[in-house]
Amino acid sequence: MVAFTKGHGTGNDFVIIADPDGELELSSDQVAALCDRHFGIGADGVLRVVRLSAFPEAAAALAEEPAAEWFMDYRNADGSVAEMCGNGIRVFAHYLVRSGLATIDPGSTLPIGTRAGVRDVTVSADGYQVDLGRWKLSGDDPLAKARGLEVARPGLGIDVGNPHVVVALASEEELASIELEYIPELDPALPAGANIEFVVPGEPLVRDGIGHVSMRVFERGVGETLSCGTGVAATALAVRYWAGERAPHDWQVSVPGGVLGVRMFPTEDGEHVALSGPAQLTFSGTIDLI
Incomplete structure (x- = not known):
């Protein structure tokens, strides 16, 4: 039995699963089943909330920004791994704040690790803003x-x-x-x-x-x-x-x-x-x- 929260950013929806210590291994089939809109919860992807220190693949992100605590393990609806998700990271940040796992004070940023590197999230007038980095x-x-x-x-x-x-x-x-x-x-x-x-x-x-x-x-x-x-x-x-x-x-x-x-x-x-x-x-x- 796994606890989840459903969230979305302008209709781009996600199943959010908190796994702070990196104990949960989701197979591609399990991700696809969670995202199935008829037999599962239904979503465009899964956001696994895991500490950077518990995610071995995130070593480079830790070196880039030691202050970052959380890693967004994002998976597409078919179970495949994705580098980044602009709507997903705002929903991820909102979940961290609402769950008491992180705070974003006025004028400050919340660094979040992704497979594309660390991305900084701030509070904006319409929700959240994420610096997607260089393009x-x-x-x-x-x-x-x-x-x-x-x-x-x-x-x-x-x-x-x-x-x-x-x-x-x-x-x-x-x-x-x-x-x-x-x-x-x-x-x-x-x-x-x-x-x-x-x-x-x-x-x-x-x-x-x-x-x-x-x-x-x-x-x-x-x-x-x-x-x-x-x-x-x-x-x-x-x-x-x-x-x-x-x-x-x-x-x-x-x-x-x-x-x-x-x-x-x-x-x-x-x-x-x-x-x-x-x-x-x-x-x-x-x-x-x-």
């Missing part, structure tokens, strides 16, 4: 084919700790027409796969100094989700890249589950991108692991 163009710019699109479209590869391919569309009608219950195809295929974002710029693109775009996403190892935090960041970065030097550094990205904020800002080690938005816990319970 880069991956150099992987495949064509993207999707059911409902008459022709393949060029994609832009963006790395924000995990891989993304962002694809621009012409209209909201075209965005709505894509059938994301079918897996989009990338040509050439990427060995590690990628999350694929389909994007429509706002009309107008910039209002009051803030960029506006709409997005749908197919998440690697999950399928279409109501929101993808790192995908939102990748989307804003891609549209700014396409728009040119005069494009803003602050964006609002509309997804089926709500609206998230993205901010790009300079640091000593290069430009970082931050994601902000709500996080909610919905219910708790226990379940037998099979």
Whole structure:
């Protein structure tokens, strides 16, 4: 019997399992069973809450930020391991705070270990903000084919700790027409796969100094989700890249589950991108692991 809490960030939902001492080993099949929406709890992924000191794979993160106590062991709905999750880490931080396992004082940050490195979380006006760190163009710019699109479209590869391919569309009608219950195809295929974002710029693109775009996403190892935090960041970065030097550094990205904020800002080690938005816990319970 395992205790769990269910949470979500703009509809991107997770099963949260506290395992501070790293005693629980979840198989891929068990993760998939927990996330099954008919026979399990139902979620886009599992967040295991474990101390960095109890997670041998996190040695590099400990060296990077000795003050970090917690590691977000994130697994996709199919049981596969993922590097990072922008919505998930906000929900993870909210769980730590609500459970009394951590605090975030005004003006302070909560460092959380992930497979993409340590990420700093702060409290924001709409919930939590996470600094996703440095981003880069991956150099992987495949064509993207999707059911409902008459022709393949060029994609832009963006790395924000995990891989993304962002694809621009012409209209909201075209965005709505894509059938994301079918897996989009990338040509050439990427060995590690990628999350694929389909994007429509706002009309107008910039209002009051803030960029506006709409997005749908197919998440690697999950399928279409109501929101993808790192995908939102990748989307804003891609549209700014396409728009040119005069494009803003602050964006609002509309997804089926709500609206998230993205901010790009300079640091000593290069430009970082931050994601902000709500996080909610919905219910708790226990379940037998099979």
